[in-house]
Amino acid sequence: xxxxxxxGLKAVSRRNFLGxxxxxxxxxxxxxxxxxxxxxxxxxxxxxxxxxxxxxYAYALEQLEAAFYIQVAMTPYSGITAAETSxxxxxxDHEIAHREFFKAALSTSAIQALEVDFTxxxxxxxxxxxxxxxxxxxxxxxxxxxxxxxxxxxxxxTLAGKIVSVEARHAALIRDxxxxxxxxxxxxxxxxxxxxxxxxxxxxxxxxTYLKRALNASNLPTS
Amino acid sequence: xxxQNIINQIEKVDPEVYEKLDxxxxxxxSFGKASGRIALAALPLALGSMFQKAYGQxxxxxxxxxxxxxxxxxxxxxxxxxxxxxSPGLIPTTAAMNALTTIRDHENAHVxxxxxxxxxxxxxxxxxxxxxxxxxAGGTFADVFSNYDTFLAxxxxxxxxxxxxxxxxxGNLMSxxxxxxAALNIHSVEARHASHIRQxRKARGVDVKPWITGNNSGIGAVVAASYAGxxxxxxxxxxxxxxxGFTISAAAASEAFDEPLTKEQVTAIVTPFFA
Numbered sequence: 001x002x003x004x005x006x007x008g009l010k011a012v013s014r015r016n017f018l019g020x021x022x023x024x025x026x027x028x029x030x031x032x033x034x035x036x037x038x039x040x041x042x043x044x045x046x047x048x049x050x051x052x053x054x055x056x057y058a059y060a061l062e063q064l065e066a067a068f069y070i071q072v073a074m075t076p077y078s079g080i081t082a083a084e085t086s087x088x089x090x091x092x093d094h095e096i097a098h099r100e101f102f103k104a105a106l107s108t109s110a111i112q113a114l115e116v117d118f119t120x121x122x123x124x125x126x127x128x129x130x131x132x133x134x135x136x137x138x139x140x141x142x143x144x145x146x147x148x149x150x151x152x153x154x155x156x157x158t159l160a161g162k163i164v165s166v167e168a169r170h171a172a173l174i175r176d177x178x179x180x181x182x183x184x185x186x187x188x189x190x191x192x193x194x195x196x197x198x199x200x201x202x203x204x205x206x207x208x209t210y211l212k213r214a215l216n217a218s219n220l221p222t223s
Numbered sequence: 224x225x226x227q228n229i230i231n232q233i234e235k236v237d238p239e240v241y242e243k244l245d246x247x248x249x250x251x252x253s254f255g256k257a258s259g260r261i262a263l264a265a266l267p268l269a270l271g272s273m274f275q276k277a278y279g280q281x282x283x284x285x286x287x288x289x290x291x292x293x294x295x296x297x298x299x300x301x302x303x304x305x306x307x308x309x310s311p312g313l314i315p316t317t318a319a320m321n322a323l324t325t326i327r328d329h330e331n332a333h334v335x336x337x338x339x340x341x342x343x344x345x346x347x348x349x350x351x352x353x354x355x356x357x358x359x360a361g362g363t364f365a366d367v368f369s370n371y372d373t374f375l376a377x378x379x380x381x382x383x384x385x386x387x388x389x390x391x392x393x394g395n396l397m398s399x400x401x402x403x404x405a406a407l408n409i410h411s412v413e414a415r416h417a418s419h420i421r422q423x424r425k426a427r428g429v430d431v432k433p434w435i436t437g438n439n440s441g442i443g444a445v446v447a448a449s450y451a452g453x454x455x456x457x458x459x460x461x462x463x464x465x466x467x468g469f470t471i472s473a474a475a476a477s478e479a480f481d482e483p484l485t486k487e488q489v490t491a492i493v494t495p496f497f498a
Binding site: 141145148155166172173189197 | 318321322325326328329330331332333335336386389390393394397400403404405407408409410411412413414415416417418419422432433434458459461463466467469470471472475476478479480481482483
């Protein structure tokens with residue numbers, strides 16, 4: 001497990017390790033060991049305020065994505081092709097790069113390493129993995145798109161822009177792996193040809209499923 | 224959407240809203256003039272514009288000018304796909320035709336959306352017709368509408384350039400949250416297009432990924448300007464390669480961040496495509 005933790009996974013590694021190899025027994029253990037933190041969002045991990053808060057918000061999402069793809073690479077789903085392995089490994093490395101960038105940029109203002117909860121994902125099953133990947137990537141796109149207007153420093157806005165288009169490239173690829181040609185279908189794009197955007201509250205309501213502790217976004221800017 | 228209701232709501236938090244709006248007669252006038260033509264989807268942009276003028280935040284001229292720059296790029300893309308999809312024998316499979324038709328429709332929608340947005344801001348949208356474009360770029364891509372691989376290469380260049388162009392303009396839209404968000408929502412769609420076009424080229428045997436590795440286009444020096452700078456592995460002074468002790472190659476570090484282009488760089492890139 002030491003090696004896993006060096007790869008940036010915390011407690012999740014062990015749980016998913018068990019979940020992957022242990023079947024139903026592990027699920028029971030997992031359920032007992034992972035009582036969900038149901039406290040209101042204003043008592044969770046505090047993202048902070050202003051641009052720092054938005055960067056921490058992005059850092060949290062990148063932590064989630066990186067942890068997911070690290071797990072995917074460690075426990076590849078059955079029937080994975082060489083091409084899929086290569087693409088998913090690239091995405092893992094991109095998400096680690098994003099996560100580590102925010103951690104370095106935020107320095108002492110960075111939130112803690114987050115513990116993830118992937119008990120709802122079956123990492124041995126292609127559909128489960130790719131549908132989760134699609135959800136994460138589309139969520140990431142809408143999160144960055146919605147956060148742009150909350151940023152006051154133009155340099156940070158550009159940085160968010162540099163990352164969101166890569167997330168969109170991921171989203172399109174994952175969608176095409178699920179169903180070729182669905183890279184920008186009408187479940188992601190509106191009638192004006194626009195991607196969607198979500199507020200931090202909307203994003204965290206979805207992302208919270210995969211986090212052991214809630215995130216406190218109450219100090220983030222709202223406009 | 225009831226505009227009066229919105230203003231009434233604002234009055235609750237700012238009792239002087241009517242005075243502010245009233246003393247900006249131009250803002251009201253341009254709003255009233257434009258409102259009849261504003262599609263529902265663009266109404267928030269129009270309201271944003273009206274209040275921006277009333278409250279004197281930022282430069283609406285800069286925002287409208289920036290959107291006209293974006294509109295110009297969307298006209299290029301829209302006309303390119305319109306012609307490609309309509310070129311007999313060019314697109315070999317149904318799946319490819321479906322994908323390119325989807326992209327064409329998005330670019331057309333972007334043209335329409337941006338025209339409405341610019342008008343609602345009190346600006347005048349630029350207009351281009353098919354005859355104003357030369358997608359061979361003066362003969363550089365002579366077989367663009369008869370050779371599928373050339374067509375896809377030009378498509379990839381347009382999409383990747385479009386992503387970089389929008390990214391480079393985001394800062395100019397910060398004074399108007401609704402416009403900024405709309406532009407970001409277009410920006411990520413262009414990236415989705417780029418990802419798919421690159422996979423289409425990959426399927427044709429070209430060594431490209433959905434993301435941009437270094438400054439490699441898989442096309443050649445002729446499009447080098449569209450990829451210059453993408454090889455960057457340092458962001459905000461932070462070296463991404465092996466950051467935090469994790470294995471992050473230079474290739475992955477470059478792929479993980481798309482880079483912006485300036486208006487001048489983009490203009491130089493697209494100028495050969497005008498007849």
